[in-house]
Amino acid sequence: MVWLSSKNIKSTRPPKKLSERWLGPFPILKKVSTHPYHLKFPYQWKSIHPVFHISLLEPVKTSTIPNWHQEPPPPIIIEEEEEWEVSQILYSKRKRRKLWYLVEWQGFSQDPERSTWEPAENLKNFPELVKNIHFYILTSQAAIIQELDFLWCLVGRGITKGKFHSW
Structure with missing residues (x-):
């Protein structure tokens, strides 16, 4: 971080x-x-x-005070089960034909080691966060594809690496 x-x-x-x-x-x-x-x-x-x-x-920087750390918020109890609030979804991947999301939990944003991979069915209550991460990934991939298309056009026209700058 x-x-x-x-x-x-x-x-x-x-x-x-x-x-x-x-x-x-x-x-x-x-x-x-x-x-x-x-x-x-x-x-x-x-x-x-x-x-x-x-x-x-x-x-x-983490706290320099010895033996001190900020306590995360307590879990929310829903139907006698502990629930944690999702801060944001960081990434997604497919594993064994299932969609998984890397979730950052509310109150644990300063500790990336507390982020966990959760199956898609666990995040049904957060459709907006799921939509946002897929949009972010798609736009990132589209930008990479657009850059590769541009470079491929330059190579096709015979422009070599030394004759142009990529900024």
């Missing part, structure tokens, strides 16, 4: 000095190269490119 500097991100707040200096925290999806990192943003941030240089990121 990392904090993202708001230095280059436009805000709707009129005075910049009252805006947050750090946004997040956000989980890291992957290390792209030596310096850029790909972050997992919520659906509402779909218009912001999720790859950032390491200089704009700050690791989330």
Whole structure:
């Protein structure tokens, strides 16, 4: 988990000095190269490119107070069963013909090790979160396909790697 500097991100707040200096925290999806990192943003941030240089990121620091940790919220009791509230769905995958989702639980967002893989039938009460993760994955895949199509067109026209920049 990392904090993202708001230095280059436009805000709707009129005075910049009252805006947050750090946004997040956000989980890291992957290390792209030596310096850029790909972050997992919520659906509402779909218009912001999720790859950032390491200089704009700050690791989330855990408490330095010994033997102290924040207690997660208690489970909700529904029909004599414990239920936990879903914070967000981070990813999805298919395993043995079943759809599974990586779930971040409310109150455990600072601890990525507490995220669990849950079968789709366990998330029937969260259709909006399921829809958002599928939309995020589809748009990410569409962007990759579009970039590959562009590069394939350049290769087809005989433009070599040294003659163009991919920015």
